């Protein structure tokens with residue numbers, strides 16, 4: 001039996017959550033059953049009530065606002081507990097066209113991709129502010145250059161499908177946004193990422209996620225930068241070390257040339273610069289080896305987490321939801337299967 005779970009992280013989404021849930025197709029080729037799971041992140045409006053009315057099957061409820069990234073990982077875990085073979089994440093603001101979910105799911109069912117991103121046509125979003133539009137484009141270009149992603153990949157789109165294996169493997173450590181970190185983590189795990197162009201709708205309500213474009217650029221940028229550092233530090237440090245050692249060697253040869261021609265005394269500065277560059281290069285190389293050791297540890301920890309999650313969810317096809325601290329979270333089975 002193949003199961004699709006559509007997860008919706010929601011924070012004060014009473015305006016749109018009903019429409020979003022009602023638009024989700026329940027009959028999909030290659031899928032036997034579809035569940036809708038809402039992660040309510042301490043909403044203070046009628047999000048939960050309206051999600052129930054609109055037909056949400058499960059609601060994971062945080063008593064307090066814990067942030068989108070935490071809610072997303074909780075959503076993945078709850079979906080895995082429900083026996084999900086494919087997980088689709090969508091937003092609660094009606095930004096994405098839920099009727100196109102089959103297109104997101106199809107490459108995963110066909111075994112052609114582990115993650116499929118519904119890339120919005122950003123140019124077609126007339127209500128998106130100039131700063132956000134260009135911010136998104138710049139971030140997409142940086143990721144394309146650094147990670148070789150296909151040209152139309154919309155890295156901050158939340159409209160994505162994940163295979164069960166991808167959901168078991170992804171780690172989310174950020175407290176803010178998960179979109180960039182999960183992509184970097186997926187690339188590190190050699191998961192196959194596909195992108196499908198699925199135009200999004202304009203949203204006029206204020207963002208629940210970002211207080212201002214400036215703070216979003218800073219916070220999301222920090223998450224992306226830290227993920228880059230965590231995953232690519234060895235390469236960056238060895239490259240910087242190679243440049244310094246090479247520059248030092250050239251300066252040394254230059255000094256040697258003048259020295260042998262009897263003019264060494266006039267070129268002591270290049271000797272000092274060369275030595276400094278080589279010492280700094282050697283220092284960076286040492287740091288690179290420490291980074292490599294840390295990376296090995298991270299990989300082992302991630303492999304352990306993967307095996308642990310796999311074991312935990314191995315027999316989860318009977319709709320048991322995860323044990324969660326009652327203080328923080330309540331899990332409601334809205335419409336249990338008969």
Ligand SMILES: Nc1nc2c(ncn2[C@@H]2O[C@H](COP(=O)(O)OP(=O)(O)OP(=O)(O)O)[C@@H](O)[C@H]2O)c(=O)[nH]1
Pocket residue numbers: 008009010011012013039040041065066067068071072090091092093095156157158203206207208209210
């Ligand atoms: N769980 C949880 N969800 C949140 C939080 N902030 C935002 N969300 C949800 O995350 C989704 C994305 O938030 P949005 O406010 O739409 O973010 P946005 O600024 O419009 O960004 P894009 O939709 O990517 O353009 C929505 O479903 C929100 O309800 C939060 O603190 N916790």
Ligand SMILES: [Mg+2]
Pocket residue numbers: 091093095203
């Ligand atoms: Mg949105």
